[in-house]
Amino acid sequence: MRRRLIDILFASVVIGALLAAWELGVAYGYLKVYQFPPASRIAKGFVDLTTVGFPTGITVWSHTATTIGRILQGYAGALVLAIPLGFVIGSSRVLDKMTAPLIVFGRSIATLSLLPLAIVWFGTGELTKIVLIGYGCFWVMLSNVIAGVKYVDPVLLKAGRAYGASGIELARTVVLPAALPRIFAGARMALGVGFMVIVGAEMIGTVEGLGALIMEARTFYRSEITIVGMLIIGVLGFAISTGLMWLERALVPWGDPLAGVRR
């Protein structure tokens, strides 16, 4: 306990000293404010963002809400498509083998490389962003659902059949609970992917959303606003993944929270 306190104190002192050196470096002109806005300026940027907003009138909360709204729409679309499809593919050996190369390829396509094509098809509006997020989430989700269904312990299946379960009942009482931990892991990873995609997608053709905020702030030489935007993106990403992990532990306590197909 005591050792832990000393550790925290040590880390805080060193990090505090670094921040102070940064602040002084700017004050004495060794570092350019525009390139390395110090902590005090970043704090001021945050206040500006919450009161005045950037561009004027759009506060940071409305940027955040826009971004979350876009992610959720694409994410929900991907889950709705991927879960049933994954169940169908995962429960048939032939279908699984037939689709395996297609799924590997679908995942290998860099989601943002679809941006030009999506613009041709859907214009530069909301739909393009939602479709891109959906695409990124879809493959991660699909491969995890398939893996979850495919790798259900055969002993469980045999036991279920021995008790007379079959068809839909077997799927509901045995396959679904056994596959859920993987499905959850997939849902968590998919949200992470969606989060990555949105920042890139928002950098083009919009002034609303966190990705647009950080890009716009740069063009107006407001680097401290860029950094505030980045930190909010980071905090949001962290909160979402921690929240989902927590939800997962509460809802499927029988699963290993780290299970999941990495790639």
Added chain:
Amino acid sequence: MKPGRTSDILLGLAGVAIVVAGWELLVRGGAVDPKLFPSPTMAFAEAAERLSAATVAQHTLWSLYRIVVGFLLGAVAGTVIGIAAGWYRGIGLVLRPIIELLRPIPPLAWIPLAIIWFGLGEPSKFFIIFLGAFFPVVTAAYVGITSVDPVLIRAAQTFGLRGPGLLLRVGLPAAAPDLLTGIRIGWGLAFGILVAAELIAADRGLGFMIMNERNTTGSVAVIVVGITLIGILNLITDWAIAAASQRYIGRWHGR
């Protein structure tokens, strides 16, 4: 080769063939407008007409050059920092909170800052790709080195090994499997990021090639071929890294 392997491959090929043929037929049959989504044969014919092989090769080489430089920098820095933070207590105490704060920020969100720091040229692209590789590698290196079996370390100490020797001959090899997993994830991430970096600010590379085609209202065929090419490159390089790391760690890691 395991039994059933051949039939698996045949089924896979059949799946691919059905999709490609279906796509071709839909476009030829008039259900899909070829100007919006050309069939595979049309796309390749048109792309070949519009771009010479040399141009495509040039864009590809630029993309590969950027990703290799950025990735190597990120993998090396990630390994060194991750290992140092895991091996030396003091370094870990300071670096871990900083890394944990920055890690959830997607690399693409660094693009504006990269432009502020490095301008619009190559270094800003290297930096973005560097970040893509750095965070998975640094995390994997840290996890790998902190979960080394303490028995191994104590045994080595008993034989008189300590200091850098202990790190290099026991710590590092024991952390290698985790580290290589991180490197593979880092490569995949770096690849996705590369294209995005090139879409937003570049004058060459595959990402630029497809975005430019869109901006100059050129042909969708080039975009489709470009996307496919990027996907195939990612796939091939990922396999190569997986195979190489399998060979390397297969010796003491039963996977």
